[in-house]
Amino acid sequence: MNSTIRELLSKHGGLPVSVETLADDADLYEAGLSSFASVQLMLALEDEFDVEFPENLLNRKSFQSIAAITAAISSIAPDSQVA
């Protein structure tokens, strides 16, 4: 899951830095994730993992880091393998 998230982040995050340089707990907003790009990322994640983020996960915190995104997806798609 981690590598998929990184791939989607790289494609949709619009980050000025390479995703490879970011640790799992690095702050994505500090890395330059804008609110527009975060929504694009959410859409891509929903599509990829075939989930819908419930309202309580649609906040800044859930997308603050790669680890947070992994946790958010795991909480709604418990069958997904967390790699």
Next chain:
Amino acid sequence: MNKISEIKAMSLVERARRVAAVASKHADDVDAKGRFPQESIDAMKAERLLGIQIPAAFGGESASTAEIAEICSILGQACAAAAMTFSMHQIKASSVVSHGVDASWHQDFMKRIAAEQLLLGSATTEGGIGGNLRNSICAIEVDGDTCRLEKDATVISYGEQADAILVTSRAHADAAGSDQVMTVFLKGQYTLEKTHVWDTLGMRGTCSDGFLFKAEAPAEQILPKPFAEIAAQSMLANSHILWSAVWYGIAADAVNRAQAFVRGAARKQPGTVPPGALRLAEVSSLLQLVKSNVQAALEKFEAAQADEEKLSSMAFAVAMNNVKIASSQTILTIINHCMLICGILGYKNGTPFSLGRHLRDAHSAQLMISNDRILGNTSNMLLVHKQDTSLLG
């Protein structure tokens, strides 16, 4: 009882009305000359209104957003420029109150706001970013205990009159555009070189000139939280609610004038319903919509305030955006209707029914944070956010 405690013993509404009486007297002159509503701001200071939001522990009165909104509305009925200045000051105060309570410098600053009735200005707009306040080009430079900042601020409302200015910038030289901080700079710590003159259709008295802003101050004056959080948790809601309260005030005064016009016509011809009466009924319904809109936003904000997660949620951001869009658009319809009711006496300046200033001031509403930008932002969120279809939720 000393003078300050005597003033504080009066209700906020009472004090606001006394300021409104002053503001109303000078509103036309402020508008005509495009000058700062100094008499009104002096009156706000005399009535101790600039420090009301500061927690009582720091010498303020812990006023709620609802109380402040009511004052914005009262002032908006008298002089929109004075009311807008008051609202912008309170929006800045909310950033310090919500995000500076844990920092000793900001605690002292809050005490000074209350004690000295400091007027807070804001420099969030910058040349080259297209009005997106969540993006900065300039970066703050921290050098030991000192920070330095230079910003091409295309708009700083009452920049020359403010006692302190809160300025956004990137967090450091290598930070991304959206990785921002907000810093308090006190008068004397910055220089302002005027680059743009505020000569506008309406809201002329806010004197929102453009400046090249250069500052140096102790680094501890940087607010300890990322600006992204400040924007989401206090600025967004406070701006949309307090501005909407000012706009409601402008519209309410326009409706008052239209109603006075219709009543006068009815008295002149007893037994007949004046032609404007039907439109007045229509406008009364629209004004109620705006009022309910602001009231509902206040309730929503109050409910979310205790819960950081709710404040940062998409549902909340969408709701606040919607409040701004609806109130800024509806007041234009309302004032236009009032103009139709009052006819040429509404169109002319210097009559008891004049509405030119109201209409021109109201036109700023859809531009200060462009409605198109806000709609774009909401439409982006609606790609993932699902609406709450309940009536009371």
